[in-house]
Amino acid sequence: MTASDAGWRFDNTYARLPEQLATRVEPGPVRAPRMVVFNGALAEQLGLAGSLHDAAAIFAGNALPHGAEPIAQAYAGHQFGHFTNLGDGRAILLGEQLTPTEERFDIQLKGSGRTRYSRSGDGRAALGPMLREYLISEAMHGLGIPTTRSLAVAATGDVVMREKPLPGAILTRVAKSHVRVGTFQLAAALGDRTLQETLLNYVIARHDPELADVSEPAVALLEAVAERQASLVARWMLVGFVHGVMNTDNMAISGETIDYGPCAFLDVYDPATVFSSIDQQGRYAYANQPAIAQWNLARLAESLLPLVDGDEQQAVDRVRGVLERFAERYKTHYAAGAAAKLGLAEVREGDEALFRSLLTQMHEAHADFTATFAALPRLLEEAGPTSCLPPGFTPTWREAWLRRLADEGAQQEAAKGRMRLANPLVIPRNHHVEEALAAAEIGEMQPFHRLLAAVSQPFQQSADHAAYRLGPPAGSGPYRTFCGT
Ligand code: AMP
Numbered sequence: 001m002t003a004s005d006a007g008w009r010f011d012n013t014y015a016r017l018p019e020q021l022a023t024r025v026e027p028g029p030v031r032a033p034r035m036v037v038f039n040g041a042l043a044e045q046l047g048l049a050g051s052l053h054d055a056a057a058i059f060a061g062n063a064l065p066h067g068a069e070p071i072a073q074a075y076a077g078h079q080f081g082h083f084t085n086l087g088d089g090r091a092i093l094l095g096e097q098l099t100p101t102e103e104r105f106d107i108q109l110k111g112s113g114r115t116r117y118s119r120s121g122d123g124r125a126a127l128g129p130m131l132r133e134y135l136i137s138e139a140m141h142g143l144g145i146p147t148t149r150s151l152a153v154a155a156t157g158d159v160v161m162r163e164k165p166l167p168g169a170i171l172t173r174v175a176k177s178h179v180r181v182g183t184f185q186l187a188a189a190l191g192d193r194t195l196q197e198t199l200l201n202y203v204i205a206r207h208d209p210e211l212a213d214v215s216e217p218a219v220a221l222l223e224a225v226a227e228r229q230a231s232l233v234a235r236w237m238l239v240g241f242v243h244g245v246m247n248t249d250n251m252a253i254s255g256e257t258i259d260y261g262p263c264a265f266l267d268v269y270d271p272a273t274v275f276s277s278i279d280q281q282g283r284y285a286y287a288n289q290p291a292i293a294q295w296n297l298a299r300l301a302e303s304l305l306p307l308v309d310g311d312e313q314q315a316v317d318r319v320r321g322v323l324e325r326f327a328e329r330y331k332t333h334y335a336a337g338a339a340a341k342l343g344l345a346e347v348r349e350g351d352e353a354l355f356r357s358l359l360t361q362m363h364e365a366h367a368d369f370t371a372t373f374a375a376l377p378r379l380l381e382e383a384g385p386t387s388c389l390p391p392g393f394t395p396t397w398r399e400a401w402l403r404r405l406a407d408e409g410a411q412q413e414a415a416k417g418r419m420r421l422a423n424p425l426v427i428p429r430n431h432h433v434e435e436a437l438a439a440a441e442i443g444e445m446q447p448f449h450r451l452l453a454a455v456s457q458p459f460q461q462s463a464d465h466a467a468y469r470l471g472p473p474a475g476s477g478p479y480r481t482f483c484g485t
């Protein structure tokens with residue numbers, strides 16, 4: 001590979017994998033490419049030139065960057081529990097960019113036209129949902145949560161037909177890779193042992209090179225993925241994030257949050273919260289996410305069985321332990337994060353109960369998840385009249401918490417520091433996101449940029465961002481998300 005003037009430096013390993021895993025396809029032409037957003041900071045990290053901020057033809061799919069070898073990736077997956085053959089129906093992987101520090105990132109266009117996996121879909125995307133993914137993925141990054149990133153949104157000048165005609169757009173997504181649980185499910189469904197082995201070795205080389213020489217690589221990979229997912233989902237839970245569509249094709253082997261469709265953040269704390277209009281059974285409700293992650297890992301384990309042991313029963317026995325340990329892994333990550341939210345330096349017995357009782361009170365008081373935790377540092381200060389405690393807190397709980405802090409000899413400033421690093425002030429609240437997207441749709445980008453700036457620095461105490469800390473106006477009713485396809 002050679003670097004272009006714009007800094008493109010592709011080395012496309014996935015395109016060289018067996019043909020069952022991907023198909024060559026060019027992005028479909030669009031009428032009038034126009035840049036809508038460009039992520040200059042991310043471009044720099046990728047080794048790309050800032051001048052790309054007006055490379056609309058590239059980010060709308062009308063021109064290919066130097067060294068690109070566009071493909072649609074094939075995969076399968078359980079969607080709401082049902083197995084289906086899938087693949088990139090509206091996304092095209094341009095290639096793998098090598099950064100100046102030799103990291104490798106997929107550069108993918110989303111909304112770039114039909115592929116052989118499009119089924120009845122048009123392969124296109126609307127501006128609103130692509131800006132939504134840009135905003136929320138960058139917010140997740142700001143929160144320090146592993147996620148795919150967003151490099152650009154370009155308008156296509158074409159209309160996409162949904163319930164009504166909408167402006168078309170393409171998102172450029174950046175990921176450590178787009179290999180999913182569903183990719184392994186595809187290889188398993190094809191029953192091609194060599195393909196399964198090739199995929200396993202590829203993924204280990206790309207994501208877990210230290211496992212290259214272990215005696216049981218398939219089990220070791222399952223363990224590594226379980227660890228990443230346990231950590232990831234714990235972090236979602238601790239900021240009130242509801243992914244909304246945790247199908248196995250939307251669970252990345254890299255441990256990055258991927259596929260921002262119907263996702264949203266909690267305002268009021270309610271563990272049963274479901275935002276997605278298509279999730280009628282509440283399968284992907286906030287509180288179900290850890291259990292669903294484990295269910296998805298079981299599907300990954302099944303797909304790996306032939307690589308674990310020639311004897312199926314032996315293989316099942318080997319992976320069972322890994323799956324069973326998921327709950328413990330999750331609990332460990334969650335407990336560490338919960339302690340930090342409470343300003344504690346370490347996890348002790350009884351902390352879980354302390355945290356749970358706060359959540360129960362928050363639930364009963366209809367307290368705002370983010371605002372309640374953001375209020376904690378103030379609660380450390382001298383007790384005012386108890387009636388002044390913010391919703392969700394009780395004097396008894398506050399006393400127990402202060403005692404717990406005192407027990408570990410916590411200095412007030414140190415405890416506050418820990419809380420401020422763990423409790424964001426700003427999340428992309430649904431009503432603010434909707435406002436920004438509605439303005440963007442009529443060409444007014446200022447609200448989007450102001451919100452993006454705030455959610456990109458979620459822990460910063462800034463007067464400029466104060467408006468974004470507020471929950472929705474009273475009487476707003478439950479928020480609903482739609483698939484945005
Ligand atoms: P998602 O729910 O976004 O994970 O998408 C599930 C599957 O549907 C993936 O294979 C997508 O590529 C495909 N898909 C979603 N929207 C479209 C569309 N507009 N055209 C073609 N395929 C689509």
Ligand code: MG
Pocket residue numbers: 249250259
């Ligand atoms: Mg998907």
